[in-house]
Amino acid sequence: MNNVQLSGRITLMQAKSITTKSGDLLPAVSFGLAVTNPKNREETFFISCFASGKTSDVITKYFQKGDGIYISDGYIKVSSYTDKNGQNRNSWSVIVSSIEFPLSKKSSTQTQQPQAQPQTQQEFTKTPVAEEEEDFPF
Numbered sequence: 455m456n457n458v459q460l461s462g463r464i465t466l467m468q469a470k471s472i473t474t475k476s477g478d479l480l481p482a483v484s485f486g487l488a489v490t491n492p493k494n495r496e497e498t499f500f501i502s503c504f505a506s507g508k509t510s511d512v513i514t515k516y517f518q519k520g521d522g523i524y525i526s527d528g529y530i531k532v533s534s535y536t537d538k539n540g541q542n543r544n545s546w547s548v549i550v551s552s553i554e555f556p557l558s559k560k561s562s563t564q565t566q567q568p569q570a571q572p573q574t575q576q577e578f579t580k581t582p583v584a585e586e587e588e589d590f591p592f
Contacts, residue, residue, distance in 0.1 A: 458528040458548050462489035464521050469514045472506060482506040483513050505550035527551040
């Protein structure tokens with residue numbers, strides 16, 4: 455099974471288009487994703503990602519460098535090439551099938567606390583949503 459789910463922050467983004475087998479142009483985007491190692495928060499992985507079609511349209515319209523993004527479905531693609539020194543190399547990238555918008559702290563507090571019962575900051579950090587926010591990479 456080759457199934458990937460990642461959350462992180464976009465490090466770079468380049469919109470482009472690709473030509474399909476039928477000769478049509480399809481919107482596409484390649485972007486870097488910075489993902490924190492959950493076992494060692496001091497370590498960050500930088501992952502190359504690629505999306506096309508409607509997923510590409512959404513990413514280029516609503517996301518920019520530094521934004522958090524959740525890849526809810528994708529797979530790893532391995533490519534082989536020969537470098538300028540004649541060495542055979544492999545590269546890995548994630549082909550993104552679908553994404554989700556991560557919740558911001560502001561929107562999560564609005565859904566968690568009713569207007570009539572405001573919570574203090576200490577109470578907020580004990581709510582499940584706040585703990586999930588602390589686990590979000592970055």
